[in-house]
Amino acid sequence: xxxxxxAAVNSATENSKEENESAKTGxxxxxVTEEKLEVLIAILLGVTAILTAWAGWISSLHGGNQATNYTxxxxxxxxxxSMYNEASQNYLQDLMLWNTVNDYLFDKELALAxxxxxxxxxxxxxxxxxxADSCTQEFADAIDWALEEGKTPFDKEGFxxxxxxxxxxxxxxxxxTLEQGRKDNANGDAYGLVTVIYSVVLFLLGIVGIFKKIxxxxxxVAVSCVFLLIATIYMLTIPLPTGFSLMSFFVH
Numbered sequence: 001x002x003x004x005x006x007a008a009v010n011s012a013t014e015n016s017k018e019e020n021e022s023a024k025t026g027x028x029x030x031x032v033t034e035e036k037l038e039v040l041i042a043i044l045l046g047v048t049a050i051l052t053a054w055a056g057w058i059s060s061l062h063g064g065n066q067a068t069n070y071t072x073x074x075x076x077x078x079x080x081x082s083m084y085n086e087a088s089q090n091y092l093q094d095l096m097l098w099n100t101v102n103d104y105l106f107d108k109e110l111a112l113a114x115x116x117x118x119x120x121x122x123x124x125x126x127x128x129x130x131x132a133d134s135c136t137q138e139f140a141d142a143i144d145w146a147l148e149e150g151k152t153p154f155d156k157e158g159f160x161x162x163x164x165x166x167x168x169x170x171x172x173x174x175x176x177t178l179e180q181g182r183k184d185n186a187n188g189d190a191y192g193l194v195t196v197i198y199s200v201v202l203f204l205l206g207i208v209g210i211f212k213k214i215x216x217x218x219x220x221v222a223v224s225c226v227f228l229l230i231a232t233i234y235m236l237t238i239p240l241p242t243g244f245s246l247m248s249f250f251v252h
Contacts, residue, residue: 037217044221045205048228051235052198055191061241062188069181076174083167091163094139098153101127101143138162180242190238197231 104127111119131140142153154160204224211217 033214037214037221041205041208041221044224044228045202048198048201048205051228051232052195052202055194055198055235058240058244059188059191059195061244062184062191065241066181066184066188069177069184073174073178073181076170076177080167080170080174083170084164087163087167091160094135094153097130097134097139098143098146100130104130183239184241187238187241191235194231194235194238197227197234201227201231 104123108120108123108127111117111123131143135143138159139153142156142159145151145156146153149155201224204220204227208217208220211220
């Protein structure tokens with residue numbers, strides 16, 4: 001009986017030692033897991049902070065481009081409208097000149113019909129003087145074409161459009177610049193949204209420490225990683241500012 005009791009006590013003692021060693025080993029493993037988690041959180045915080053700064057900087061560059069493009073567009077539109085009005089005035093002036101030439105031509109036909117060749121010759125001289133003094137070379141050529149074809153100079157292909165070609169080109173450039181400004185505005189807003197998501201990630205990583213249990217911390221970190229991945233993928237789809245070059249900021 002004494003031997004059985006002794007054996008039972010020894011067995012209980014060995015089991016107790018094994019449980020203590022197991023508890024110590026398990027505690028050590030838990031401690032290592034917590035340390036790794038803290039390292040991961042620190043890395044995620046650093047990466048997210050850098051990405052947040054990058055997104056904020058690119059957003060500000062888009063905002064600067066937007067303001068520049070809007071200002072440039074307004075200036076171009078003002079110039080284009082001024083050129084368009086000037087072209088309209090030139091057209092009206094040439095139209096009046098053509099009406100005057102027509103009046104002279106009508107007077108010439110009357111003079112010839114009356115057999116007054118001298119007066120017809122004088123009218124020809126008036127027409128030549130008027131064209132030489134008041135008409136551009138393009139309009140003079142168009143008049144010559146009109147007299148040969150029996151039409152008006154403005155019927156000549158491309159002549160009427162030539163009045164407004166430069167102004168319409170400037171206005172088109174103004175519209176394109178305005179559209180680029182709108183795109184910069186949209187892209188800047190998109191980068192702003194990215195910074196908001198990154199801020200949520202920073203918030204989640206910041207509150208991990210208040211959770212005592214490791215599984216809860218892992219869940220929060222996992223959610224943070226999902227948000228971080230989504231924001232980064234979305235950011236990569238947003239165009240960089242027009243003409244952006246990182247090296248240009250280091251060259252003066």
